Amino acid sequence: MSAPREPRPSTLAQSLDTIRTIAWMKETARQARAESRVIGFVPTMGALHAGHLSLVERARRDCDPVIASIFVNPKQFGPKEDFAKYPRTLEKDAAKLAAAGVGALFLPEAAEMYPAGFATYVNVEGLSERLEGRTRPGHFCGVTTVVLKLLEIVQPTFAYFGRKDAQQARLITIMARDLNLDTQIVLGPIVREGDGLAMSSRNAYLSAEERRAAAVVQRALAAAGDEVRAGVRDVLRLQEAMQRVLAAEPLARVDYAEIVDAATFEPVLRVARPAYVLLAAYLGRTRLIDNMFIEPVAEGADEFAIQL
Numbered sequence: 001m002s003a004p005r006e007p008r009p010s011t012l013a014q015s016l017d018t019i020r021t022i023a024w025m026k027e028t029a030r031q032a033r034a035e036s037r038v039i040g041f042v043p044t045m046g047a048l049h050a051g052h053l054s055l056v057e058r059a060r061r062d063c064d065p066v067i068a069s070i071f072v073n074p075k076q077f078g079p080k081e082d083f084a085k086y087p088r089t090l091e092k093d094a095a096k097l098a099a100a101g102v103g104a105l106f107l108p109e110a111a112e113m114y115p116a117g118f119a120t121y122v123n124v125e126g127l128s129e130r131l132e133g134r135t136r137p138g139h140f141c142g143v144t145t146v147v148l149k150l151l152e153i154v155q156p157t158f159a160y161f162g163r164k165d166a167q168q169a170r171l172i173t174i175m176a177r178d179l180n181l182d183t184q185i186v187l188g189p190i191v192r193e194g195d196g197l198a199m200s201s202r203n204a205y206l207s208a209e210e211r212r213a214a215a216v217v218q219r220a221l222a223a224a225g226d227e228v229r230a231g232v233r234d235v236l237r238l239q240e241a242m243q244r245v246l247a248a249e250p251l252a253r254v255d256y257a258e259i260v261d262a263a264t265f266e267p268v269l270r271v272a273r274p275a276y277v278l279l280a281a282y283l284g285r286t287r288l289i290d291n292m293f294i295e296p297v298a299e300g301a302d303e304f305a306i307q308l
């Protein structure tokens with residue numbers, strides 16, 4: 001059998017190999033593995049910002065080649081969600097990836113990822129239905145299904161995900177563990193705008209007024225962080241500190257403000273072990289999520305390190 005050919009050579013960006021078919025992506029990755037090269041993979045839905053590029057930068061330190069994908073995955077959007085209007089900025093994205101040193105960009109079509117008769121899904125039970133999953137039923141099943149497909153196609157040594165989507169990152173880590181995937185999941189830090197707003201492709205939806213108000217999300221987390229530094233361990237008090245900040249911003253409507261164990265994502269009553277402070281809020285019609293990771297500086301210590 002002859003090797004699969006890429007039907008449409010790319011003109012998107014010089015030095016960036018653009019791959020549109022699954023067969024050619026598999027072949028390209030297979031060749032890299034045959035040369036004993038360490039593949040780093042950064043899956044995205046495009047509309048790239050500095051958060052994505054920080055993952056590419058991290059991947060470049062560990063791997064060669066770095067492969068990125070852009071695929072706005074229809075399976076992770078609910079029927080009333082923003083699939084149709086999700087920002088699509090392919091030319092700009094390709095230029096950013098080329099400049100960041102990505103070697104190949106995988107751009108599959110939905111019809112090839114999900115051909116007629118597609119019927120197989122992967123779901124991490126329990127955690128997929130809570131928090132984000134409660135507001136967005138089916139979302140995480142769509143995420144884990146597409147991520148498993150992408151990891152299977154590229155078979156990277158390392159795959160990189162942002163910590164802003166903390167629950168997504170945890171679910172992907174659990175899936176990789178439960179299914180004995182060979183890929184190691186690496187999490188990158190949240191990258192923020194000057195006023196603290198976590199970078200997100202969906203920030204583009206905010207009006208000027210909502211954009212100004214959106215920094216309240218990070219301020220609320222920071223208020224909880226200040227309480228933790230001051231010795232507060234009671235979760236109700238930490239939630240009150242967040243609510244006080246959020247209540248002062250009339251444009252913000254809170255979906256949830258929860259503090260969960262970092263491994264199980266079960267709610268905790270007191271902070272004693274590594275935990276996530278998770279916040280989801282609407283600014284107008286745009287739903288933003290953000291989080292803060294807190295962990296004891298040493299085993300059993302009462303002092304906490306805070307990553308916001």
Ligand code: PAF
Pocket residue numbers: 043044045071073076143146147165168
């Ligand atoms: O975080 C994202 O951009 C998406 O959920 C991902 C991981 C690329 C899967 O579509």
